[in-house]
Amino acid sequence: MKTLILTTAAAALFASGAFAQDVVRMGTEGAYPPYNFINDDGEVDGFERKLGDALCARAELTCEWVTNDWDSIIPNLLSGNYDTIIAGMSITDERDKTIDFTQDYYPPTESAYAALSDSVDVETGVVAAQTGTIQAGYVAGTAAELVEFATLDDTISAVKNGEADAVFADSDALVPFVEEQDFVWVGEGVPLGGGIGIGLRESDTELKEKFNAAITSMKEDGSLNALLVEYFGDAVTTY
Template sequence: MKLILTFAALAATTTMAFAETHSVVRMGTEGAYPPYNFLDDSGEVAGFEREVGDEACARAGLTCEWVTTDWDSIIPNLTSGNYDTIIAGMSITDEREEVIDFTQNYFPPAASAYAAMAEDADIENGVVAAQANTIQAGHVAESGAALLEFATYDETVAALRSGEADAVFADKDALAPTVEASGGELMFVGDDVPLGDGIGIGLRESDTELREQFDVAIASMKEDGTLNELIVKWFGEDADTFE
């Protein structure tokens, strides 16, 4: 898509007073959804979103402080003030925008996919595992398949391997490393399914100025190619990027 930078003027109007009062921004993430976010060997948040968040904070004149939380409580913990943003592979949806606000997307709309242990796995009427409170779980619930929800992505894959589920449905970029590392045990089945409006940073509805700060930063990262470089670094040359 073509980028039209509508946020340039906002960079000049966002006040220094705001930057000072919000100099440290607590970035909430799951830390369990590679390559978007995960914990490295030292227990630090790493991955695509760590690099995106740190760069966005730097451009906005803010300091990131990373906080991990369980996925099923990630929105309530934001709205209750336990951190200031959600940057955790969260797709922008109308349902979520009834509760929180989002920046413009920092990752374009991407495909979701099914993975199974057999090519003839029944993804239409069988049992499909998905992480709870995701757009993938919502999609399965509306299909003819039986939804089996788990708190974490790793648990959905474990359910597939144990025979509890016939397939897993998840973001394809998250599934791809799992399928590749399985040595042929797991495979993609069926067609890819496009869902959501891309991935954005979630914020409380009252934090309009903070959202504007991040919108300006993300727009500049799109314009100079930084976001595309990070997408290719973490998801490969074939990943969808911003045009």
């Protein structure tokens, strides 16, 4: 596991479930554009960075951003290394057994297959997906051979170098590879998950209420829709 990267100092903030000076450590992956990524200045950036900062401002909280590898992002939330997960994480019944979620801030959407040729057989071929995602779980239940990788970029590289025939991921995350590289859509989209929400420890009910109220206010005044269009284009599903 990579060492946790703190964008600002956040020592001694977590103690017995209390938030010192209303500081909330926002855990993200930093490797799933346009949801979240690390920019040229080494800072967390993307849709979820801008959204998270806006939500914290409305909830009168101070955000501090932490990055963590996807495959250990839930265990490190539970261990107290940060206070939320805001990392393109779909709300699922299985995850809800371990952590809690706010309401969705990104509507339920489709996952999709992309490959270097539209003749690829995604039903029985080799399909790459990111480890620990609902996409990996879906492929595992099909006749295709699943190969898992740590990041979205790794799944793309696997297709390019011939380790996999196709990649299966959130359709919005694959758009840049289809529009700017040699990838093409293959087959039909697959609806998965119940939208994307902020993950929290089940004990942090007060924090959940604050974020839910902030998300609701952004839905009501249209600012969340504006962010969705800014990062995902006019075709994105909005509230």
